[in-house]
Amino acid sequence: MEYSQITILLFLSLLAIANAGYYSRILSLNNIGCETHTCGVNARCTLSEGRPVCSCMNLHMGDPLSHCARVECLINGDCIESRVCTNNRCVNPCDGLCGVNALCEVRNHVPVCYCPTGYKGDPFTSCRIADPQAACKPSPCGDNTRCEVVNEVPVCSCLPGYRGSPLTGCHHECESxxxxxxxxxxxxxxxxxxxxxxxxxxxxxxxxxxxxxxxxxxxxxxxxxxxxPECTTHSECPGNKPACLNQKCVNPCDGVCGVNADCNLRDITPVCSCPKHMTGNPFVSCRLFEARDLCEPNPCGSNAICTPGHDNTGRERPVCTCPTGYIGNALISCQRGECLTDSECPDNKACIGYSCQNPCTGKECGPSAICAARRHIAVCTCPDGTRGDALYNCDPIESRIAYNRSRAYRYRYY
Incomplete structure (x- = not known):
């Protein structure tokens, strides 16, 4: 490249920097393209037939070689449907467009003026209140009727107290x-x-x-x-009907207790019971006492047997006993015994009172005899050096010398 060409390029570069203020614009005399060219701020470079073309980006305006400024819109499509693009801004097209009392609605960026319900007129000039009863003036209905406008249509009905056809006329609802x-x-x-x-x-x-x-x-x-009501509180009722139930004075005992049962009131609460000489369910029936009633319910202890009997004076009373094989206090509780037979006990014990006990109680043998339990019974024997009946008494054995024909010998009595 010659010296004169280099000088021209430097001059043009300095001039571009002075005009743009931000980006420089460099053009190559031999190879012109976007690689060697810089467009302005917010601008873009494209090629057209091999040559660079600078343009502002979407929603931007200005000099693409120096600076493009962002704007709110360029066309209506850049705004929401209820706004239009005016002077690059999205504004409400209804502002100041319609007449007095008119309403405005934007449909796809297009403002539409109309009169509200109950008004009529030119929406671009003025809307005025319409007469809601205009369809009933004059009334198309018959005598004794009422005319109302519903959706701009007259509706006829008979006045209260009248009936018939509202189009031809109504008459009284009744004469008799x-x-x-x-x-x-x-x-x-x-x-x-x-x-x-x-x-x-x-x-x-x-x-x-x-x-x-x-x-x-x-x-x-x-x-x-x-x-x-006949009453509202118990105090308003007489003595023979002392309770106020369902606002009526009644005797709470009426029909409550069973046959032969007594009924007594506690305040106003009925209490049913059988008389002292009778028994049974006082809510069903009471009957005279029988001997079996002494044991119903069982007054004895647990597991005990109750049998009707008499006391020392001959008066009837329940008699409590423990069943066979049971021991204990029949008035409190009976428990199953340890045994029923001797075979259920060890060899040296016997089944006494349903309990395995030593058969030697000190009363079976004589005073000096020995008692030993074997095969479940007491065995009495005399101790060594004694003789006799072990059941009654054991006596010591005495030694003496007997002489026979001048020959002496010692013997024992057995």
């Missing part, structure tokens, strides 16, 4: 009771109404258009004036 249902009567206002006009708390039943007033069951008073 026969024109009403059986539970209603024709009033002075020519309407079918409930004829009940009873007193406070009274009950009313309508039969053939006529009202019948009465006080509720167990209540007192004049049904055309007021009804009141």
């Amino acid at each position: 009771d026969s024109e009403c249902s059986n539970h209603l009567a024709c009033s002075s206002n020519f309407g079918c109404e409930n004829p009940c006009k009873c007193g406070e708390n009274a009950e009313c039943h309508v039969i053939n258009h006529q009202a019948k007033c009465s006080c509720p069951n167990n209540w007192l008073g004049n049904p055309f004036v007021a009804c009141r």
Whole structure:
């Protein structure tokens, strides 16, 4: 490259830096492309027929060779559907567009002006209140009717107390009771109404258009004036019917206890019991005592047997005993014994009172005899040096010398 060409390139480079203020723009005289070219801030470089082209990026405006500034929008499509692009900003197109009292709605970036419900007129100029009853002026309905506008359509109906065809005319609901249902009567206002006009708390039943007033069951008073209950507290009841139940004075014992049973009140609570000389279920039936009743329920201890008997005075009483094979206090508890037979005990013990015990109690043998338990019985023997009946007494054996024909010898008695 010649010296003059280098000088021109340097000059152009300095000039570009001075104009752009941020990026430099370098053009090669021999090889022009995006690699050797720098566009402005927020600009991009593309090739067209081999030559570089600088342009601002999307949503940016300005000089692509020096600086592109970002904007809010370029077209309506850059904004949401309820906004339009004006002077590169997304704004509400409805602002100041429609007339007085008119409403504005943006549909796909297009503002639409309209009058609200109940108003009419030019929405771009002014909307005014419409007459909601205009469809009923004049009324298309018949006599004794009412005209109402529903969805801009007149609707006819009979006035209260009248019936018939509202288009041709309505008449009174009734002229006599026969024109009403059986539970209603024709009033002075020519309407079918409930004829009940009873007193406070009274009950009313309508039969053939006529009202019948009465006080509720167990209540007192004049049904055309007021009804009141027989009682509200127990204190309002007499002695023979001392309880106030369901606002009525009653005797709580009535029909509560069984046959032959006694009923006594604790406050107002009935207590059923059999008389002293009788037994049974006081809520079902009471009967005279029998001997078997002494043991029902069993008054003895656990596992004990109860048998009707008599005491020392001959009075009937229950007798408690432990069953065979059981020991203990029959009034408290009976427990199964240790044994029933001697075979269930060791050889040196016997089954005595359902318990394995030593058969030698000190009473079986004589005073000086020896008692030993064998084969479950007491065996009595005399100790060495004694003789006799071990059941009664054992005596010491005495030694003496007998002489026979001048020949002496010692012998023992056995």
